[in-house]
Amino acid sequence: MEESKGKEDPRIARISSSIRIIPDFPKPGIMFQDITTLLLDPKAFKDTIDLFVERYKDKKISVVAGIEARGFIFGPPIALAIGAKFVPMRKPRKLPGKVISEEYSLEYGTDKIEMHVGAVQEGERALVVDDLIATGGTLCAAIRLLERVGVTVVECACVIELEELKGREKLSDKPLFVLVSST
Amino acid sequence: MSAPKVGEDPRIRDIMSRIRVVPDFPKPGIMFQDITTVLLDPKAFKDAINLFVERYKGRNISVVAGIEARGFIFGPPIALAIGAKFVPLRKPGKLPGEVISEDYELEYGKDCLQMHVGAVESKERALVVDDLIATGGTLCAAMNLLERAGAEVVECACLIELPDLKGRERLKGKPLYVLLEAH
Numbered sequence: 001m002e003e004s005k006g007k008e009d010p011r012i013a014r015i016s017s018s019i020r021i022i023p024d025f026p027k028p029g030i031m032f033q034d035i036t037t038l039l040l041d042p043k044a045f046k047d048t049i050d051l052f053v054e055r056y057k058d059k060k061i062s063v064v065a066g067i068e069a070r071g072f073i074f075g076p077p078i079a080l081a082i083g084a085k086f087v088p089m090r091k092p093r094k095l096p097g098k099v100i101s102e103e104y105s106l107e108y109g110t111d112k113i114e115m116h117v118g119a120v121q122e123g124e125r126a127l128v129v130d131d132l133i134a135t136g137g138t139l140c141a142a143i144r145l146l147e148r149v150g151v152t153v154v155e156c157a158c159v160i161e162l163e164e165l166k167g168r169e170k171l172s173d174k175p176l177f178v179l180v181s182s183t
Numbered sequence: 184m185s186a187p188k189v190g191e192d193p194r195i196r197d198i199m200s201r202i203r204v205v206p207d208f209p210k211p212g213i214m215f216q217d218i219t220t221v222l223l224d225p226k227a228f229k230d231a232i233n234l235f236v237e238r239y240k241g242r243n244i245s246v247v248a249g250i251e252a253r254g255f256i257f258g259p260p261i262a263l264a265i266g267a268k269f270v271p272l273r274k275p276g277k278l279p280g281e282v283i284s285e286d287y288e289l290e291y292g293k294d295c296l297q298m299h300v301g302a303v304e305s306k307e308r309a310l311v312v313d314d315l316i317a318t319g320g321t322l323c324a325a326m327n328l329l330e331r332a333g334a335e336v337v338e339c340a341c342l343i344e345l346p347d348l349k350g351r352e353r354l355k356g357k358p359l360y361v362l363l364e365a366h
Contacts, residue, residue: 020280022279022280025279026276026279032279034279034280036270036271036278036280036299036302039259039262039268039269039270039271040268040269040270040302041268042262042263042266042267042268045259045262045263045268045269046263049263068252069251069252069255069271069273069277070255072252072253072255072256073255073259073269073271074259076222076228076256076257076259076260077259077260077263079222079225079228080225080228080229080232080260083225084225085222085223085224085225085228086222086223086228086256087219087222087223088219088222088252088256090252093209094252095219096205096208096209096215096217097203097205097217097219116219119219119223
């Protein structure tokens with residue numbers, strides 16, 4: 001069931017109801033939160049971006065980092081609206097230039113996330129964006145990558161949080177802002 | 184070497200200067216056109232989006248389809264600005280709901296592009312967006328997907344064209360608009 005955060009901005013109900021749940025994807029037992037249906041509703045999509053932009057526009061954020069691939073959909077419009085650069089964070093071997101990598105744990109095995117060397121400068125203030133936070137593993141790796149080069153991660157921003165997977169705890173001291181919580 | 188097209192808007196030269204060429208990626212002999220450096224310059228990124236928005240606003244385009252993954256960076260800001268829906272076109276196994284698939288030829292072997300059933304309705308007017316057109320294989324597959332769902336592809340839009348690869352000829356007579364060419 002979708003549940004919006006308390007004391008709702010009136011735009012959130014429409015955003016929440018535009019998200020489609022797909023049972024048993026990518027594997028049995030998982031109720032997948034599909035944001036592609038949100039993107040089919042221009043008003044809901046615009047409202048989603050506006051809610052993030054209103055929160056971040058006066059926070060002197062110079063970097064919006066988006067996690068491949070659905071973070072590429074939400075990150076750039078936010079970056080453009082607040083005058084920040086957009087930095088794609090990608091799976092291995094996708095970025096053509098010299099990269100730094102951060103490994104992180106999966107349920108079975110590990111994965112890696114990469115960023116171009118020189119994309120960000122020490123002292124910059126960054127936002128990390130993805131469509132959804134589950135266990136927090138990928139977001140955590142993204143934060144570590146940015147912090148390794150001296151960037152301050154101001155906040156992580158996602159459209160959806162899967163509360164029972166406790167990703168928020170994995171981010172420890174880093175604030176997380178989400179529009180919709182799913183239980 | 185990149186060149187703007189004849190009669191160019193002055194913003195294009197600035198965008199062009201931000202593109203980084205990475206030799207021998209993904210394999211020896213290829214001069215890869217890296218647009219991530221454009222995204223690091225908020226003005227250049229904004230100008231690129233504005234050039235497309237100025238062209239497509241007011242033309243009754245209700246769908247912007249973006250090709251995974253770099254089409255996800257440019258497509259959504261255009262869609263938001265012109266009030267269209269954004270439809271991600273993805274590699275197999277990524278979209279969670281029911282899909283239609285289009286196979287296409289690679290230099291060696293085949294690949295496949297997918298779109299959600301129901302994303303697009305009959306007679307909608309669509310734009311297809313990617314960062315670059317090379318051989319045109321992927322763009323052609325994208326156009327086929329949209330046309331099979333009953334949409335009319337108005338134009339394909341890319342930042343960069345590699346004219347030596349003649350991708351423009353594979354677009355079944357549909358127009359292509361690009362900001363610059365690279366040789």
